[in-house]
Amino acid sequence: MKILGICGTHKRQDQESSSEWLLKEALKAAEEKGAKTKSIRLINYKITPCFACNKCRIGEKCPLLEDPKDDVKKIFDMIDKADALIFSSPTYAYQQPAVTLSLFHRVIPLHEIERSKEWGLDIRAYKCNPFHGKPVGNMAVGAGLGMEGALYYLFHVLKALGATSVICTGISLLEAETKNLFAAAPMDPAIKKLLEMPGTKLEENECAIELARTVGKRVVDVYHSEVFQSLKDVLKY
Numbered sequence: 001m002k003i004l005g006i007c008g009t010h011k012r013q014d015q016e017s018s019s020e021w022l023l024k025e026a027l028k029a030a031e032e033k034g035a036k037t038k039s040i041r042l043i044n045y046k047i048t049p050c051f052a053c054n055k056c057r058i059g060e061k062c063p064l065l066e067d068p069k070d071d072v073k074k075i076f077d078m079i080d081k082a083d084a085l086i087f088s089s090p091t092y093a094y095q096q097p098a099v100t101l102s103l104f105h106r107v108i109p110l111h112e113i114e115r116s117k118e119w120g121l122d123i124r125a126y127k128c129n130p131f132h133g134k135p136v137g138n139m140a141v142g143a144g145l146g147m148e149g150a151l152y153y154l155f156h157v158l159k160a161l162g163a164t165s166v167i168c169t170g171i172s173l174l175e176a177e178t179k180n181l182f183a184a185a186p187m188d189p190a191i192k193k194l195l196e197m198p199g200t201k202l203e204e205n206e207c208a209i210e211l212a213r214t215v216g217k218r219v220v221d222v223y224h225s226e227v228f229q230s231l232k233d234v235l236k237y
Contacts, residue, residue, distance in 0.1 A: 001223050003030050003216075004082035005039035008089030008100035013044060018173055018202055019141040022212040023088035026137065029216035030086075040078065045071035047102045055125070056109035062125040065109070072106045073126070080130035084219050085163070087154060088139040088212075091170075094146035096153050104157050107131070111160055132162035133232060135222045137215040140170045147172070164228075167218040171208045 005027050009017040020041065027037040048070045056062045065073045079085065089100050096104075109125030136158055140150035147170025155165050202208065222228050 001035050001083040001220065002081065003027065003035050003037045003084045003086060003219060004078055005037060005086045005088065007039060007041045008087065008097045009041060010043055010090075010092075010097055010099060011041075013041065017041075017090075019088045019090045019139070021202060022139060022141060022171060022208060023086060025209050025212040026086050026088070026139065026216035026219075029213035030220050033217060033220040035084075035216075035220050038078070038082075040075070042075070042099045042103055045075060047072055047075075047099065047106065049102060050105045050108060056112050060125070062109045064106070065126060072103065075103065076110075076126055076130050079134075080128065082134070084135045084137075084223050085131075086137040086139070086215060086219060088141065089150060091140050091142035091146045091150045094149040096140075096150050101153075104153075107157070107161060129161060131158065134163050135166045135219050135228065136163050137219040138165055138168040139212060139215055140168075142170065142172055144172060144174050164222075166222040167215050169211050169215060171211050173202065173205065173208060 005023045007017065007020040007023050009019050011017045011020075020039070023039055027035075027039060031037055046069060048064050048067065050064065053063065064070050065076075087100070089097055092098070095101075110129040110131060112125065113129045136154075138151055138154050138158075140147035142150075151168045151170060155168065158165055
């Protein structure tokens with residue numbers, strides 16, 4: 001099987017990202033169970049915001065997907081080639097980062113494909129709904145709180161697209177991120193004492209690594225399970 005890892009960090013390729021680091025741990029665990037994996041950072045792709053022209057709703061092609069300067073079709077193509085997906089993103093304002101939101105704002109043509117079966121429309125914006133029937137693992141990484149909102153957003157959008165979220169986890173990196181959180185704060189005695197405390201490096205956080213690896217293993221196990229394969233036949237995944 002093939003798994004595509006999708007990272008929602010806003011950091012560029014030469015910057016370290018905790019959410020990408022943990023995504024790679026999840027993919028390593030999946031590889032140990034025989035999966036082939038690939039990962040991407042959404043920030044490295046051009047994702048033009050949807051401007052609600054509604055052409056996809058009436059059977060016409062999406063002009064943004066036809067734009068050679070836009071990369072969402074490339075992302076959909078990679079999702080289509082994968083058998084399963086794993087999302088990993090930092091938590092911004094108790095929610096998914098803007099780059100992840102931008103991608104999912106562009107799935108309206110895919111959602112129309114799902115609805116067209118009942119409405120009798122011929123949706124041609126994209127060749128298929130590449131999310132449909134795929135098992136998905138979701139990881140939200142945060143310094144403290146807020147991962148619940150980030151995970152919930154993905155859950156109901158993926159459900160509308162016909163994907164199956166098989167494991168979701170919020171990973172708090174409080175010990176490793178404390179200095180980043182308070183580095184710009186006024187140096188009152190309490191904060192100064194906090195910053196002087198020894199921190200835990202990400203690669204030393206056994207709990208976080210175990211959670212990430214569990215996501216990778218669970219996605220592989222569900223995909224190969226007799227139940228999921230039977231559902232693929234029954235629901236024509």
